[in-house]
Amino acid sequence: MERFDTQKSEDLLARAREVIPGGVFGHYGTSVRRPGPKWFSRSDGAYFWDIDDNKYIDYMCAYGPMILGYNHPVVDEAARNQYQAGNTVSVSSPVMVELAELLVETVDAADWALFGKNGGDSTSLAVRIARAATGRTKIVKIQDGYHGVAPWMMASMATEEREIKGITKEDGANLLQIPWNDATAFEQLIAEYPDDIACFISSPYDHPAMRDNTLPEDGYWAKVESLCQKHGILLIVDDVRSGFRIDLAGSNVAYGFSADMVCFGKAIANGYPLSALVGRDSLKKVASEVFYTGSHFFQAAPMAAAKACLVEMKKADAANQMTQFGNKLNDGLVNIASQHGYDLKASGIPAMPYYRLTNVPFDIHSQWIDECVTRGVYLLNYHNHFVSTAHDEDDLNRTFDIVNEAFKALGDSAQHQVA
Ligand SMILES: Cc1ncc(COP(=O)(O)O)c(C=O)c1O
Incomplete structure (x- = not known):
């Protein structure tokens, strides 16, 4: 060959x-x-x-x-019909409401949904909502965890040996990082910064580049969840990469814990440009107060594609x-x-x-x-x-x-x- x-x-x-x-x-x-x-x-x-x-x-x-699959007939037809009816227009399309309703019905942590284009839109919005809700500044993330190219996130990739171009130390000033599967390290950070931590953001399991991927150890997520609840820290699941490939209801459901917000992107519309942040009712008011927008965030065709994609994923188990x-x-x-x-x-x-x-x-x-x-x-x-x-x-x-x-x-x- x-x-x-x-x-x-x-x-x-x-x-x-x-x-x-x-x-x-x-x-x-x-x-x-x-x-x-x-x-x-x-x-x-x-x-x-x-x-x-x-x-x-x-x-x-x-x-x-x-x-x-590429060119999925049902998803593509839904998108095509919506493109023909209208896509980027001066007001929103009803399909945004229908998609939000479907997410609320499907995803365990979802009482509401907001939409963007890329996964990094959702993760950055989640962090901002967490800060607005708690009045705190610090973000805890996993070492080598990836959440997009926003400066707060890229700053976490810089090391003594590795400069991340275009990023300053100040961009990472509010970031705290712990190793994966180490709830004790999280507990120690909380003791060090008792009044400062707004959120803990992590993918549901560890999928870094260049290293074997690692699933959560027994009891890890239960411990993280209880620490978050005890100390008023919001728990954000970044399901941008693993979303819908573990559990349609959110990967946290498969791993037996509750999240305050879940970030989706990538697969949500089978390749049409869309991301979503979903969250709990208790955060709905503050989510409405955090200014979040983009010229293309309201495109109706990717939302129609996402609706079809969710239905098809459910049908196909x-x-x-x-x-x-x-x-x-x-x-x-x-x-x-x-x-x-x-x-x-x-x-x-x-x-x-x-x-x-x-x-x-x-x-x-x-x-x-x-x-x-x-x-x-x-x-x-x-x-x-x-x-x-x-x-x-x-x-x-x-x-x-x-x-x-x-x-x-x-x-x-x-x-x-x-x-
Ligand atoms: C876990 C995770 N979060 C966030 C992102 C950022 O998504 P995007 O590249 O769509 O902004 C990615 C992208 O690979 C990701 O894997």
């Missing part, structure tokens, strides 16, 4: 570099640093095709937004379907790896697996990913993956064939062992 020819991708990248800083920016910029496709020509179901017309089984799902598929994918990949002498670890939830070859150095792991990508299985070396309800048994079998070829191309594991 030959590696794909991606010459047209490389040629367009050279053109892009002339007019776009970096060629491709942000998280999509990873593609320009590795072999493989840089530009898609079309997408459908679980696949995309690059501009050289190579087909890929997509296990990144646009980094999460695609959950029901999407989270369970993706969990079952993810389990089969993980088991198959681990098994194939071991036949070639490699230890593959799959961590995180089955619907969002993070992969790491544990018995070879990271650059060999990256080479294995490249061998998969350039034969038609789209994976990423440093990030968790995503499955969708469009991935099926045929995709699974084709994936296993390609991954087997990728290991053959990588060669004997013994020559790459970690010392």
Whole structure:
């Protein structure tokens, strides 16, 4: 099985570099640093095709937004109808009310909903509402937790060794960070700052880049919840990435705790631009007083898409379907790896697996990913993956064939062992 020819991708990248800083920016910029496709020509179901017309089984799902498959007929029809009726207009559309009602009916923590475009809109709004509600300033987050590109958040990524360009120390002045799964560290912070902590914001489980992902330990969330309640700290769940892939009612429901606010984005509209912040009744008044807006926040078509997407996810029992598929994918990949002498670890939830070859150095792991990508299985070396309800048994079998070829191309594991 030959590696794909991606010459047209490389040629367009050279053109892009002339007019776009970096060629491709942000998280999509990873593609320009590795072999493989840089530009898609079309997408459908679980696949995309690059501009050289190579087909890929997509296990990144646009980094999460695609959950029901690309070009989903029901979601696209809902969006199309709304585009035809009107999208960005001088007043809001009734579909905003219908979507808020559906979220309130579906999501455990939702008594109200506000809408934006990106996940970072929801997380930044949640933090502002928490400050307004408590009259306190400090935000507690998990080390390496990611909540978007707002300055308060990016400041948390700076270390002695790593400068984050365009961010000042002051941007992070009110940030406190603790390790994942460490409720005792949270308790110590509360003792240190008894009257200052407005909120605790965290994804429901730890899904950092470049590291194995970690689920909550037994009792962790119950302890965090009780500390928040005891000390008047608002508990914000960032479900932007994992939302709808664990539990349609919010990932906190699956992990048995209550949240004051839950942030959604990515998959909420199967790729149409929308994010949502939902929250408890007790925060509704203050949420109405925090000024929050954007020129495109009121677009009706993405809201129509989200309504259809929620209905379709419910019908398909999407989270369970993706969990079952993810389990089969993980088991198959681990098994194939071991036949070639490699230890593959799959961590995180089955619907969002993070992969790491544990018995070879990271650059060999990256080479294995490249061998998969350039034969038609789209994976990423440093990030968790995503499955969708469009991935099926045929995709699974084709994936296993390609991954087997990728290991053959990588060669004997013994020559790459970690010392
Ligand atoms: C957990 C989490 N929160 C927030 C965000 C920010 O979302 P967006 O990039 O849509 O602003 C992301 C994006 O990857 C995320 O994974």
